[in-house]
Amino acid sequence: MMALEVKNLVGGYSQIPVLKQVSLAVQPGELVGLIGLNGAGKSTTLNHIIGLLRPFSGTITLNGLTLAENPAEYKQQIAYVPETPILYDELTLREHLELTMNAYGLDHEAAWQRAHKLLKLFRLDNKLDWFPANFSKGMKQKVMICCAFMTNAKLLIVDEPFYGLDPLAVHDLLKLIEQKKRRGWPY
Ligand SMILES: Nc1ncnc2c1ncn2[C@@H]1O[C@H](COP(=O)(O)OP(=O)(O)OP(=O)(O)O)[C@@H](O)[C@H]1O
Numbered sequence: 001m002m003a004l005e006v007k008n009l010v011g012g013y014s015q016i017p018v019l020k021q022v023s024l025a026v027q028p029g030e031l032v033g034l035i036g037l038n039g040a041g042k043s044t045t046l047n048h049i050i051g052l053l054r055p056f057s058g059t060i061t062l063n064g065l066t067l068a069e070n071p072a073e074y075k076q077q078i079a080y081v082p083e084t085p086i087l088y089d090e091l092t093l094r095e096h097l098e099l100t101m102n103a104y105g106l107d108h109e110a111a112w113q114r115a116h117k118l119l120k121l122f123r124l125d126n127k128l129d130w131f132p133a134n135f136s137k138g139m140k141q142k143v144m145i146c147c148a149f150m151t152n153a154k155l156l157i158v159d160e161p162f163y164g165l166d167p168l169a170v171h172d173l174l175k176l177i178e179q180k181k182r183r184g185w186p187y
Helices: 042-049 071-076 093-103 108-121 137-150 167-183
Strands: 004-013 016-026 057-062 078-081 155-158
Touching: 004 042, 016 042, 016 057, 042 057, 071 078, 078 137, 093 108, 093 137, 108 137, 137 155, 137 167, 155 167
Parallel strands: 078 155
Antiparallel strands: 004 016, 004 057
């Protein structure tokens, strides 16, 4: 079964087609990298897959669901680590994690078990009551990674995830991605 299928996608911003007939498929358990020149349309493709942009034509299906027909279920299948961390000024690290749990409808106890392991791995376990808006670039990136890996989403999308991370964190993230590919969610 095909997990993600992008077919003849034409898309972009305000009716200017950046993507012209893009097709790709990702099978369950597959790790796929999008590689291309600056401005080629990698982030634009991802923005279409996560539903920030609507296709001008073509289709995107994720485990048989489309954004148009099942927007909530479609989006809950995806965890996304953006190129630039998106954090709320007025929320603590704990509140960011709880917000994510609520958005994905997760069982809090099981989600916190996964969260605590991830926070420890990325050395954020003593910062639950801190405000990530004041964290360093790499620490903010780690918050986004913890939130994404904590969900049980079927499709994990990471946009330039290593930018700003220290060497230990790069190593740990590679390990997490490899584990997820090998045996589903690691935690
Ligand atoms: N918000 C936007 N509004 C209008 N055009 C945009 C917007 N974001 C990107 N573009 C345009 O879409 C094209 C593809 O950009 P995109 O960010 O998808 O490239 P990329 O492959 O991710 O590049 P990079 O490797 O530099 O991250 C570029 O020509 C860019 O100018």
